Amino acid sequence: MRTLAVGERALLVELDSGEEAEAFHAEVLRRRAAGALPAVQEIVPAARTVLLDGVEEPGRLAAQVGRWRIEPLHARVDPALQIPVRYDGPDLAVVAALWGVEPEEVARIHAGVEYRVAFCGFAPGFGYLTGLPAAYEVPRRSTPRTAVPAGSVALAGRYTGVYPRSSPGGWQLIGTTDMVLWDPAREPAALLSPGTRVRFVPEGGAGGADFDSGVGSGRGPELGSGHGSGRGPELGGGR
Amino acid sequence: MTDRAFAVVRAGALTTVQDLGRLGHAHLGVPRSGALDPYASRLVNRLVGNPGDAAVLETTVNGCAVRPRCAVTVAVGGAPCPVTVDGRPVAWGAAVRVPAGAVLEVGAAVRGLRAYVAFAGGVATDPVLGSRSTDLLSGLGPPPLTDGAVLPLGAPPATRPCYDAPPWPGPPGELVLRVRLGPRDDWFTRAALHTLATRAYRVSPASNRIGLRTEGPPLERAVPGELPSEGMVLGAVQVPPDGRPVVFLADHPTTGGYPVVAVVRERDLAAAAQAVPGTPVRFVVQCAGVP
Numbered sequence: 001m002r003t004l005a006v007g008e009r010a011l012l013v014e015l016d017s018g019e020e021a022e023a024f025h026a027e028v029l030r031r032r033a034a035g036a037l038p039a040v041q042e043i044v045p046a047a048r049t050v051l052l053d054g055v056e057e058p059g060r061l062a063a064q065v066g067r068w069r070i071e072p073l074h075a076r077v078d079p080a081l082q083i084p085v086r087y088d089g090p091d092l093a094v095v096a097a098l099w100g101v102e103p104e105e106v107a108r109i110h111a112g113v114e115y116r117v118a119f120c121g122f123a124p125g126f127g128y129l130t131g132l133p134a135a136y137e138v139p140r141r142s143t144p145r146t147a148v149p150a151g152s153v154a155l156a157g158r159y160t161g162v163y164p165r166s167s168p169g170g171w172q173l174i175g176t177t178d179m180v181l182w183d184p185a186r187e188p189a190a191l192l193s194p195g196t197r198v199r200f201v202p203e204g205g206a207g208g209a210d211f212d213s214g215v216g217s218g219r220g221p222e223l224g225s226g227h228g229s230g231r232g233p234e235l236g237g238g239r
Numbered sequence: 240m241t242d243r244a245f246a247v248v249r250a251g252a253l254t255t256v257q258d259l260g261r262l263g264h265a266h267l268g269v270p271r272s273g274a275l276d277p278y279a280s281r282l283v284n285r286l287v288g289n290p291g292d293a294a295v296l297e298t299t300v301n302g303c304a305v306r307p308r309c310a311v312t313v314a315v316g317g318a319p320c321p322v323t324v325d326g327r328p329v330a331w332g333a334a335v336r337v338p339a340g341a342v343l344e345v346g347a348a349v350r351g352l353r354a355y356v357a358f359a360g361g362v363a364t365d366p367v368l369g370s371r372s373t374d375l376l377s378g379l380g381p382p383p384l385t386d387g388a389v390l391p392l393g394a395p396p397a398t399r400p401c402y403d404a405p406p407w408p409g410p411p412g413e414l415v416l417r418v419r420l421g422p423r424d425d426w427f428t429r430a431a432l433h434t435l436a437t438r439a440y441r442v443s444p445a446s447n448r449i450g451l452r453t454e455g456p457p458l459e460r461a462v463p464g465e466l467p468s469e470g471m472v473l474g475a476v477q478v479p480p481d482g483r484p485v486v487f488l489a490d491h492p493t494t495g496g497y498p499v500v501a502v503v504r505e506r507d508l509a510a511a512a513q514a515v516p517g518t519p520v521r522f523v524v525q526c527a528g529v530p
Binding site for chain 2: 010046048049054125126128184194
């Protein structure tokens with residue numbers, strides 16, 4: 001673990017892996033819930049870091065964080081969010097070929113895993129879900145689409161995700177859900193927030209393959225730098 | 240629609256509703272948004288008797304014109320500009336009474352970029368995630384003003400307007416941004432850090448509410464490639480592949496994959512909001528622990 005000062009009021013905690021970052025984020029939330037964390041305005045987990053922003057004394061917090069004992073992530077008992085999916089995406093055949101399976105198998109494999117929202121970004125309510133075994137990592141499309149429909153279920157790198165609204169995007173599209181994952185008028189606005197557990201349920205039967213996908217089991221090597229990198233489907237675009 | 244509303248006569252280049260932003264949702268990918276010059280927005284609110292976090296209009300370059308349906312106290316501040324009511328000049332930077340049906344014209348900025356218009360009672364569009372701010376990155380909050388649109392006003396505050404004329408710092412002739420290096424200064428060469436601290440930059444016309452883009456010598460990287468996506472703060476000086484520093488403003492993305500060489504002190508960002516394209520920019524590197 002490494003702590004980096006970010007300006008005068010923030011701290012970036014850098015971990016060695018995505019799993020460690022998720023475990024550290026869970027520890028931050030535990031401590032905040034227990035009232036054992038100084039006031040922090042924003043807690044922003046990402047691929048390998050957790051940003052603590054709006055902190056009065058970041059130097060002091062950095063020293064405390066270094067002494068924390070971080071428990072590995074363990075599966076929680078509350079039920080996972082079930083997202084119904086039609087596996088009808090335009091990149092289904094491409095993904096099947098990359099995985100070396102028949103297109104019908106993609107649904108079984110993708111729906112057989114329990115995922116966890118590692119972090120959000122790119123757009124409000126867009127969650128980066130981890131849990132897919134490393135063998136199923138796929139590259140992003142070489143040419144991003146200018147418009148990906150809302151509800152598209154997609155893959156890139158070690159992540160899967162659902163486009164909360166229509167936007168440009170370079171992930172491989174394997175399916176569609178009608179579930180509204182982001183609605184600012186709803187409480188909560190985002191169904192996917194960091195730490196949420198997720199299962200995709202194929203519409204019209206055909207259950208998933210039920211891997212034992214123990215969260216935080218230490219499987220799943222990191223993406224090498226220069227490969228995928230976990231950035232959003234597009235970055236910092238602005239309009 | 241009740242009488243407590245105003246119609247947009249001239250929307251201007253870009254006029255948005257802004258309060259002090261949508262804090263606490265960055266982990267969901269929601270930008271903070273809010274007035275780019277929060278000192279100006281607080282001050283115009285105080286002039287009309289509003290709490291500092293009431294929603295105001297933020298104009299860009301050429302102001303806007305509105306026609307309130309009710310008599311209302313307003314104040315225009317931020318970038319200095321001519322202000323008229325039904326064609327008669329009225330005070331800038333002070334509380335002004337606008338009769339029902341009269342046109343409040345906020346003219347083009349004489350200096351600076353963004354004027355702020357407060358109405359007693361505040362602009363009362365529906366809040367989204369606790370804020371009325373227009374977020375141009377993710378599209379949350381009310382859309383930018385369009386000609387003919389009608390926006391509601393809140394109930395006038397019990398507080399009397401303040402008729403004092405407060406001192407206003409003028410927009411800067413040179414934008415001096417005090418920065419603290421990091422978190423990714425080690426991704427740049429020593430020469431690049433020297434360049435950042437000593438060379439002159441200019442505000443690029445491609446700047447917007449998301450970021451202040453600069454023109455000037457590129458910063459050379461010591462580490463190639465991209466970072467795994469990480470959380471971004473207000474004032475982050477992000478360096479995209481072209482090497483020209485971008486200072487993140489209120490509508491910045493919550494995460495990003497380009498390295499952040501330094502972070503600008505928050506109190507210097509209001510001046511950044513008023514710096515017109517071409518303004519010279521100087522980054523002043525401060526050591527950790529210097530107040």
